Amino acid sequence: PTSDDTPEVLNRALSNLSSRWKNWWVRGILTLAMITFFFIIIYLGPMVLMTIVMCVQIKCFHEIITIGYNVYHSYDLPWFRTLSWYFLLCANYFFYGETVTDYFFTLVQREEPLRILSKYHRFISFALYLTGFCMFVLSLVKKHYRLQFYMFGWTHVTLLIVVTQSHLIIHNLFEGMIWFIVPISCVICNDIMAYMFGFFFGRTPLIKLSPKKTWEGFIGGFFATVLFGLLLSYVMSGYRCFTCPVEFNNDTNSFTVDCEPSELFQLQEYNIPLVLQSVVGWKTVRMYPFQIHSIALSTFASLIGPFGGFFASGFKRAFKIKDFANTIPGHGGIMDRFDCQYLMATFVNVYIASFIRGPNPSKLIQQFLTLRPDQQLHIFNTLKAHLVDKGVL
Amino acid sequence: EAELEEGLVGLDLRNDSDVPDVPPATDNTPEILKPALSGLSARWQNWWLRGILTLAMIAGFFLIISLGSFMLMLLVLSIQVKCYHEIITIGYRVYHSYDLPWFRSLSWYFLLCVNYFFYGETVADYFATFVQRREQLQFLIRYHRFISFALYLAGFCMFVLSLVKRHYRLQFYMFAWTHVTLLITVTQSHLVIQNLFEGMIWFLVPISSVICNDITAYIFGFFFGRTPLIKLSPKKTWEGFIGGFFSTVIFGFVFAYFLAQHQYFVCPVEYNSDSNRFVTECEASELFQMTTYSVPPVLQAVLGWEVVSLYPFQLHSVALSTFASLIGPFGGFFASGFKRAFKIKDFADTIPGHGGIMDRFDCQYLMATFVHVYITSFIRGPNPSKLLKQLLILQPEQQLSVYRTLRSHLVEKGILQPSLRG
Numbered sequence: 079p080t081s082d083d084t085p086e087v088l089n090r091a092l093s094n095l096s097s098r099w100k101n102w103w104v105r106g107i108l109t110l111a112m113i114t115f116f117f118i119i120i121y122l123g124p125m126v127l128m129t130i131v132m133c134v135q136i137k138c139f140h141e142i143i144t145i146g147y148n149v150y151h152s153y154d155l156p157w158f159r160t161l162s163w164y165f166l167l168c169a170n171y172f173f174y175g176e177t178v179t180d181y182f183f184t185l186v187q188r189e190e191p192l193r194i195l196s197k198y199h200r201f202i203s204f205a206l207y208l209t210g211f212c213m214f215v216l217s218l219v220k221k222h223y224r225l226q227f228y229m230f231g232w233t234h235v236t237l238l239i240v241v242t243q244s245h246l247i248i249h250n251l252f253e254g255m256i257w258f259i260v261p262i263s264c265v266i267c268n269d270i271m272a273y274m275f276g277f278f279f280g281r282t283p284l285i286k287l288s289p290k291k292t293w294e295g296f297i298g299g300f301f302a303t304v305l306f307g308l309l310l311s312y313v314m315s316g317y318r319c320f321t322c323p324v325e326f327n328n329d330t331n332s333f334t335v336d337c338e339p340s341e342l343f344q345l346q347e348y349n350i351p352l353v354l355q356s357v358v359g360w361k362t363v364r365m366y367p368f369q370i371h372s373i374a375l376s377t378f379a380s381l382i383g384p385f386g387g388f389f390a391s392g393f394k395r396a397f398k399i400k401d402f403a404n405t406i407p408g409h410g411g412i413m414d415r416f417d418c419q420y421l422m423a424t425f426v427n428v429y430i431a432s433f434i435r436g437p438n439p440s441k442l443i444q445q446f447l448t449l450r451p452d453q454q455l456h457i458f459n460t461l462k463a464h465l466v467d468k469g470v471l
Numbered sequence: 472e473a474e475l476e477e478g479l480v481g482l483d484l485r486n487d488s489d490v491p492d493v494p495p496a497t498d499n500t501p502e503i504l505k506p507a508l509s510g511l512s513a514r515w516q517n518w519w520l521r522g523i524l525t526l527a528m529i530a531g532f533f534l535i536i537s538l539g540s541f542m543l544m545l546l547v548l549s550i551q552v553k554c555y556h557e558i559i560t561i562g563y564r565v566y567h568s569y570d571l572p573w574f575r576s577l578s579w580y581f582l583l584c585v586n587y588f589f590y591g592e593t594v595a596d597y598f599a600t601f602v603q604r605r606e607q608l609q610f611l612i613r614y615h616r617f618i619s620f621a622l623y624l625a626g627f628c629m630f631v632l633s634l635v636k637r638h639y640r641l642q643f644y645m646f647a648w649t650h651v652t653l654l655i656t657v658t659q660s661h662l663v664i665q666n667l668f669e670g671m672i673w674f675l676v677p678i679s680s681v682i683c684n685d686i687t688a689y690i691f692g693f694f695f696g697r698t699p700l701i702k703l704s705p706k707k708t709w710e711g712f713i714g715g716f717f718s719t720v721i722f723g724f725v726f727a728y729f730l731a732q733h734q735y736f737v738c739p740v741e742y743n744s745d746s747n748r749f750v751t752e753c754e755a756s757e758l759f760q761m762t763t764y765s766v767p768p769v770l771q772a773v774l775g776w777e778v779v780s781l782y783p784f785q786l787h788s789v790a791l792s793t794f795a796s797l798i799g800p801f802g803g804f805f806a807s808g809f810k811r812a813f814k815i816k817d818f819a820d821t822i823p824g825h826g827g828i829m830d831r832f833d834c835q836y837l838m839a840t841f842v843h844v845y846i847t848s849f850i851r852g853p854n855p856s857k858l859l860k861q862l863l864i865l866q867p868e869q870q871l872s873v874y875r876t877l878r879s880h881l882v883e884k885g886i887l888q889p890s891l892r893g
C-alpha cells in the first residue's frame with residue numbers, strides 16, 4: 079500500500095478532514111494545479127510546449143522501465159540501464175531528426191554540418207541503433223540470458239509506445255496549437271465528466287477490468303465531452319495563435335504563429351437537418367468547420383480513449399502494481415495521467431494526415447527537382463494527362 | 472492457473488535455471504535420404520544431410536529468381552509468415568499459453584493488419600497508374616493510413632476486452648511478444664521487398680553475401696579454427712570470422728560483376744499497366760556502366776595495373792559484403808542468445824538438418840535494413856512513383872500551380888520543348 083505522500087503544506091490544511099475527503103481534496107487541488115500549469119505552458123509558446131512533451135516522454139519511459147526492473151529484479155543487470163537510456167536517445171535522435179529537417183528546412187540547408195547530418199540522417203540513426211544492438215549482444219551474460227532478452231523486449235515496446243506517440247503529439251502541435259489543445263482537453267474532460275456522472279448516477283458496471291467505471295459515467299461523459307469540444311473549438315478558432323501552423327522564421331530565429339486562417343477556421347453557414355430544426359428552432363447555424371471535426375475528436379476521446387485506460391489498468395493488475403509511480407500525490411505517476419492520451423495522439427495525427435492536410439506542394443516540388451530528367455518528364459506527362467482527364471486543363 | 476500466476480510472481484528470474492529444458496530433437500531425416508545415408512556413421516550422415524539440403528535450398532533460390540519478381544515477392548511473404556509463426560509458437564511454449572482465449576486469432580489478426588498497412592504503402596507507390604484507374608482502390612489508397620489504424624485499433628480493443636482475470640500477465644506478455652515479433656519479421660520483409668523493387672541485384676547480392684559468409688566462415692573455421700570468437704557461440708572462431716570476411720568481399724565483388732551485366736537484375740522492377748506484368752527494362756544507370764578507375768599508387772606496385780575497369784556497383788558491393796561479414800553475425804549471435812535464453816535448440820524443425828526458417832534467416836534481418844538504409848542514403852533520391860502518388864491527391868488548384876511550376880522548370884532546362892498551346 080502506498081505511503082502517505084501528501085505534501086507537508088497540504089497536510090496541515092487538511093489535517094481535520096477524514097482520510098476519504100482528504101484524498102478527494104488532494105486529488106482536486108492537484109487536478110486544478112495541473113490544469114493551471116497546462117494553461118501557463120500554452121501561454122509560453124510552442125518551444126516550451128515541445129520541451130514539456132519531451133520531459134513527459136522521458137519521465138513515462140523511466141516509469142515503465144523501472145517497473146520492468148522491479149518485475150524482473152533486474153536492477154543489477156550489467157549494462158542494462160545504460161542500454162535502455164541509449165536506445166531512448168537513439169529513438170529520439172531519429173524522430174527529432176525527421177521532424178526538425180521538415181520544419182527547419184531552410185535553417186538546416188544553410189549550416190554545413192547540419193546539412194550533412196540531415197542528408198545522411200537515416201544512415202546515422204541506423205548506425206547508432208546498431209551500436210546499441212551490438213553492445214546488447216556483447217553484454218549477454220550466461221545465466222541471465224532470459225532476463226536480458228525480456229528487458230530488451232520491454233525497452234523496445236516501451237519506446238514504441240512512449241516515443242513514437244510523443245513525436246506524433248509534436249507533429250500535431252506544429253499543425254496548429256488547436257490540434258494539440260482540443261484533443262488533450264477532451265480526454266481530460268472525459269476523464270473528469272465520466273467520474274462525476276459515475277459518482278452521482280453510476281449504477282451499471284462497465285467492464286470487469288475497472289470496477290469503478292459505469293455505463294452511466296461512460297455515456298454521460300461522452301455527451302458532456304462532445305459539447306465541451308464544440309464550445310472549446312468555437313472559442314479557440316477565433317484566435318490565430320491557436321489555429322495557425324507553427325513555423326520557424328529564419329530571419330527572427332524564432333517560432334511564429336501567423337497566417338491567413340484556412341477555411342477550416344472561417345465561420346460558415348450550415349443548414350440544420352430537418353430533424354433537428356424542430357428541436358433547435360433555427361434554420362441555419364454559423365459554425366467553424368473545425369467544430370465538426372471536433373465532434374469526431376471528442377467522440378474518439380470518449381469511446382476509444384478509455385480503452386487506453388483499460389489497457390493500463392490491465393497492465394497494473396498483471397504486474398500487481400497500484401500506480402505507475404508516486405510522482406503526483408493523489409494521482410500516481412505521470413503515466414497514470416497520460417494513459418488515455420496515447421491512443422488519442424495517434425488518432426489525431428492519422429486524422430489530420432487523412433482528412434485535413436494533404437501533402438505539402440512546395441515540398442513535392444523540392445523532391446521533384448532532385449529527380450533525373452527522364453523521371454521528371456514521366457511525372458510531368460502523367461500529371462498533365464491526369465489534369466486533362468479531370469478537365470482542369 | 473492460480474499456481475501459474477503465483478509461480479510467475481514468485482519465480483526467481485535471477486537466473487535461467489527455472490526454465491525447463493526442451494526435449495532433444497527427434498531425427499527428422501526425410502525417408503528418401505535414409506537408405507542412401509544408412510551406410511555412413513551418424514556424424515557424416517548429419518554433414519551430408521546438411522550439405523544436400525543446402526544445395527537444395529540454393530537450387531530452389533535460383534529457380535525462383537528465374538521465375539521473376541512476383542514469385543520472389545510471394546516467397547518473401549511466405550517466409551515472413553513462417554518466421555512469424557515460428558517465433559509466436561515459441562512464445563506459446565514458453566508461457567504455456569496455447570489455450571489462452573482469443574490469443575491465436577489476435578496474433579494472426581495483428582499480422583494481417585501490419586501486412587495490410589505495409590503492402591498498402593508499397594503497392595500504392597509501385598502500382599500508381601494501375602490504382603488511379605479504379606475508383607474503389609483510389610478510396611482505399613487515399614484513406615489508407617486511417618483504415619489501417621482503424622483495423623489496428625479494433626485488434627487493440629479486442630485485446631483489452633479479452634483480458635481474463637488471473638491470466639493478465641500472460642496475456643500482456645503474449646501481446647508484447649507479438650508486437651516485437653511483428654517489428655522484427657514484418658518490417659524487415661517489407662524492406663527486402665523494397666530493395667527488390669529497386670533492382671533484383673540489390674536483393675541477390677546482399678542475401679548471397681550473407682549465405683557465403685555463413686558457409687565460408689564455417690569452412691575456414693573447420694580447417695583453421697583455433698581462437699574462439701564469442702562465448703555465446705562456442706563454435707565460431709576468429710580464423711573463421713576473418714577468413715569469411717575476405718572470402719565474402721571477393722565473392723561479392725565477383726558476383727556483382729556478373730550480375731551487373733544483365734538488365735534483368737539491374738533495372739528497377741516496374742509494373743507495366745498495359746501488359747499487366749512486371750517488367751525490368753531500362754537504361755542502365757551509371758552505377759552499372761563500366762567505368763575506368765585509376766588504381767592508387769600503393770596497389771599499382773602489387774597488381775601491376777595502372778587503371779582498372781569496374782562497375783561502380785562493385786564498390787558498393789564491398790560495403791555490402793563488409794556489413795554482411797562484420798555486423799551480420801551479430802544477428803546470428805542475437806538468435807543464439809535467444810535460443811539459449813529460452814532453452815531451445817532450433818526455432819523449429821521445418822528444414823531437416825538446419826532447423827527452422829528463422830535459423831536460416833537470422834543473419835538476413837539486419838542485412839535487409841542496412842541495404843535499405845544504404846540505398847536511401849547513398850544511391851537513390853526520392854521515389855518517383857511515391858512523388859506522383861502525392862501529386863495526384865493534391866487539390867486541383869494546387870495541382871495546377873504545381874503543373875505550371877514544373878512546366879516552366881522543364882522548359883528552362885530544355886527537357887521540354889515549349890509548345891504553342893498554353
